[in-house]
Amino acid sequence: MAKAYVVAILGATGAVGTRMIEQLEQSTIPVKEVHLLASSRSAGKTLTFKGQPVTVEEATPDSFNGVDLVLASAGGSVSAKLLPEAVKRGAVCVDNTSHFRMDDNVPLVVPEVNPDALNHHNGIIADPNCSTIQMMMALEPVRRAFGLRRIIVSTYQAASGAGQSAINELEDEARDYLADKPMNAAVLPVKGAEHHYPLAFNLLPQIDVFEEDGYTHEEWKMIHETKKIMLGDKNSPAIKVTATCVRVPVPIAHGESVWFEVGAGNTPSADELRAAMSGFPGLVVQDDPANQVYPQPINAAGSRDTFVGRIRPDQETPGAYNLWVVSDNLLKGAAWNAVQIAEELVARDLVHVPAGAAEKFM
Amino acid sequence: MAKAYVVAILGATGAVGTRMIEQLEQSTIPVKEVHLLASSRSAGKTLTFKGQPVTVEEATPDSFNGVDLVLASAGGSVSAKLLPEAVKRGAVCVDNTSHFRMDDNVPLVVPEVNPDALNHHNGIIADPNCSTIQMMMALEPVRRAFGLRRIIVSTYQAASGAGQSAINELEDEARDYLADKPMNAAVLPVKGAEHHYPLAFNLLPQIDVFEEDGYTHEEWKMIHETKKIMLGDKNSPAIKVTATCVRVPVPIAHGESVWFEVGAGNTPSADELRAAMSGFPGLVVQDDPANQVYPQPINAAGSRDTFVGRIRPDQETPGAYNLWVVSDNLLKGAAWNAVQIAEELVARDLVHVPAGAAEKFM
Numbered sequence: 001m002a003k004a005y006v007v008a009i010l011g012a013t014g015a016v017g018t019r020m021i022e023q024l025e026q027s028t029i030p031v032k033e034v035h036l037l038a039s040s041r042s043a044g045k046t047l048t049f050k051g052q053p054v055t056v057e058e059a060t061p062d063s064f065n066g067v068d069l070v071l072a073s074a075g076g077s078v079s080a081k082l083l084p085e086a087v088k089r090g091a092v093c094v095d096n097t098s099h100f101r102m103d104d105n106v107p108l109v110v111p112e113v114n115p116d117a118l119n120h121h122n123g124i125i126a127d128p129n130c131s132t133i134q135m136m137m138a139l140e141p142v143r144r145a146f147g148l149r150r151i152i153v154s155t156y157q158a159a160s161g162a163g164q165s166a167i168n169e170l171e172d173e174a175r176d177y178l179a180d181k182p183m184n185a186a187v188l189p190v191k192g193a194e195h196h197y198p199l200a201f202n203l204l205p206q207i208d209v210f211e212e213d214g215y216t217h218e219e220w221k222m223i224h225e226t227k228k229i230m231l232g233d234k235n236s237p238a239i240k241v242t243a244t245c246v247r248v249p250v251p252i253a254h255g256e257s258v259w260f261e262v263g264a265g266n267t268p269s270a271d272e273l274r275a276a277m278s279g280f281p282g283l284v285v286q287d288d289p290a291n292q293v294y295p296q297p298i299n300a301a302g303s304r305d306t307f308v309g310r311i312r313p314d315q316e317t318p319g320a321y322n323l324w325v326v327s328d329n330l331l332k333g334a335a336w337n338a339v340q341i342a343e344e345l346v347a348r349d350l351v352h353v354p355a356g357a358a359e360k361f362m
Numbered sequence: 363m364a365k366a367y368v369v370a371i372l373g374a375t376g377a378v379g380t381r382m383i384e385q386l387e388q389s390t391i392p393v394k395e396v397h398l399l400a401s402s403r404s405a406g407k408t409l410t411f412k413g414q415p416v417t418v419e420e421a422t423p424d425s426f427n428g429v430d431l432v433l434a435s436a437g438g439s440v441s442a443k444l445l446p447e448a449v450k451r452g453a454v455c456v457d458n459t460s461h462f463r464m465d466d467n468v469p470l471v472v473p474e475v476n477p478d479a480l481n482h483h484n485g486i487i488a489d490p491n492c493s494t495i496q497m498m499m500a501l502e503p504v505r506r507a508f509g510l511r512r513i514i515v516s517t518y519q520a521a522s523g524a525g526q527s528a529i530n531e532l533e534d535e536a537r538d539y540l541a542d543k544p545m546n547a548a549v550l551p552v553k554g555a556e557h558h559y560p561l562a563f564n565l566l567p568q569i570d571v572f573e574e575d576g577y578t579h580e581e582w583k584m585i586h587e588t589k590k591i592m593l594g595d596k597n598s599p600a601i602k603v604t605a606t607c608v609r610v611p612v613p614i615a616h617g618e619s620v621w622f623e624v625g626a627g628n629t630p631s632a633d634e635l636r637a638a639m640s641g642f643p644g645l646v647v648q649d650d651p652a653n654q655v656y657p658q659p660i661n662a663a664g665s666r667d668t669f670v671g672r673i674r675p676d677q678e679t680p681g682a683y684n685l686w687v688v689s690d691n692l693l694k695g696a697a698w699n700a701v702q703i704a705e706e707l708v709a710r711d712l713v714h715v716p717a718g719a720a721e722k723f724m
Binding site for chain 2: 198213270291
């Protein structure tokens with residue numbers, strides 16, 4: 001009989017955590033037992049897994065005793081504190097927070113793009129940023145077929161990237177706006193920041209905190225995660241990347257306008273790009289302008305797939321192209337990509353912490 | 363005593379038309395008499411000009427008898443039919459529709475950028491597309507100080523670009539969505555198109571109809587209008603431009619994420635760019651990341667100014683930069699720019715149709 005796994009979900013009550021439960025229910029992973037972990041505030045709540053009630057427990061280091069696999073999405077500081085404890089206890093962790101993504105000991109994985117990076121994990125595997133994942137999904141088939149030299153991306157990111165509280169805030173603001181009442185912002189653009197601004201019927205060109213160079217941390221993530229995923233080196237100059245990240249009044253599913261240059265000397269047609277993309281798992285080409293077919297958040301929300309369209313050459317720069325890519329930021333951008341990494345770990349029989357690995361995170 | 367002008371506003375009841383009335387009320391143009399023109403459907407309505415009631419009249423060729431200046435925003439087919447009639451009757455027309463913009467006999471003018479193009483008008487002056495205008499406002503001071511070689515723009519365009527009916531549709535959809543009812547789209551993305559999609563809590567990567575090359579006509583406009591305004595030639599290769607235009611669920615004020623390259627060999631700092639922009643009339647630099655200061659539609663709506671922020675160098679391409687620009691698409695993007703053109707025509711004593719000019723539009 002195939003091995004079955006004890007799986008813990010850390011941050012189980014959040015927007016991503018609840019979807020991790022659903023995605024795990026629907027996954028190919030044989031689950032022997034599931035532990036739903038959260039902060040003390042949520043402990044005692046009852047959720048369900050495959051129809052059975054499961055009580056949420058407070059996450060402590062000892063929560064990971066006997067656990068094989070952890071799916072974590074409880075915030076960077078929680079992962080920083082608890083995942084080394086989980087690894088020490090022999091649990092392999094898939095972390096959806098940004099905390100370990102740039103650690104050289106931690107693979108950063110989109111399973112369709114760089115699954116082999118899993119082979120040498122040290123107990124923690126990082127799930128990339130939602131905006132990065134969907135861009136990788138659209139561009140990896142291009143890179144494989146025609147090379148990739150440069151990316152310039154502008155994002156249209158949904159409120160849910162900042163959690164369920166941001167979705168609630170967007171809807172409350174929209175209700176107030178439509179009733180001619182003042183809008184009250186307390187969450188966006190960044191929880192705990194000095195200023196909050198309404199997102200409803202507005203645009204916020206700030207996602208995450210600002211770096212000293214004027215880029216936001218979200219933009220920084222898109223630049224360096226792209227390089228680490230595609231090139232194995234977060235600072236590689238082989239693909240140039242720049243990004244502008246903007247929050248838009250959409251609850252779920254990010255849009256991205258991506259300009260890119262393929263390898264020197266290559267000038268594939270839009271049809272050749274579409275053909276390359278059509279064969280890529282998890283990527284759906286929705287690109288029929290004559291019939292007004294193109295990706296929209298309202299259609300992508302709830303799907304594991306990434307949708308790409310508006311594929312067309314830059315008319316003045318040979319080898320350069322524009323496209324538009326949309327995906328559910330909570331599924332392929334977070335919960336599904338994490339569960340997919342776990343499936344791949346199971347399929348490769350990699351659900352064990354190598355000897356000596358735990359010390360790397362101490 | 364200074365000359366006073368008889369001014370007609372064509373399309374006076376629309377989202378832009380009503381704002382043309384307001385902007386004309388607040389302008390420096392000495393108005394002797396105002397005629398408010400619209401379709402037969404709106405004829406008979408009463409609007410006000412400087413506190414006085416004015417009855418809306420049906421627009422016909424003879425409506426322009428005795429008129430000095432026309433501000434038009436009633437749709438391309440109406441301008442196509444009526445503005446040559448107005449010019450024939452001696453009226454100088456500022457047209458907010460796209461119909462005449464690419465005509466070599468028609469100057470396409472942003473007064474802060476290329477006012478001298480007015481000097482040789484033939485009775486019709488075109489007001490550029492809203493998305494183009496605000497991008498010109500942000501980039502013209504850059505071009506003057508450091509040159510400009512390339513623009514890659516992604517837009518975040520408000521519903522009102524498609525008129526008052528699109529604002530109403532967005533708000534109705536939002537109400538339905540929040541009440542868990544299905545959303546009904548009948549206007550966006552393009553009036554009269556085969557398919558309509560909801561904009562509320564969604565993104566529509568289609569503005570205007572598609573060209574055969576996969577670009578929308580809106581994207582085509584941004585490319586060719588930029589070249590005509592900055593270089594005097596709609597096909598000039600001297601500045602490369604590519605665009606992706608997306609409608610976002612915002613009622614008023616467009617956002618744009620703009621990547622650009624300055625002249626070869628120039629590598630101004632972000633501070634030098636900000637300094638160049640700060641001195642440009644009508645452009646307000648809102649760029650203080652440490653204090654979360656950046657342009658937002660909610661703040662720009664209702665202002666004549668264009669707001670620019672998030673100015674920062676591309677970290678891997680010397681001489682390339684990103685910025686974020688926001689402006690009220692109905693004011694600087696339409697009504698105010700049109701009235702501003704009219705003010706400039708008055709200031710330059712150009713409110714007369716040159717002999718023989720009318721035939722150019724017959």
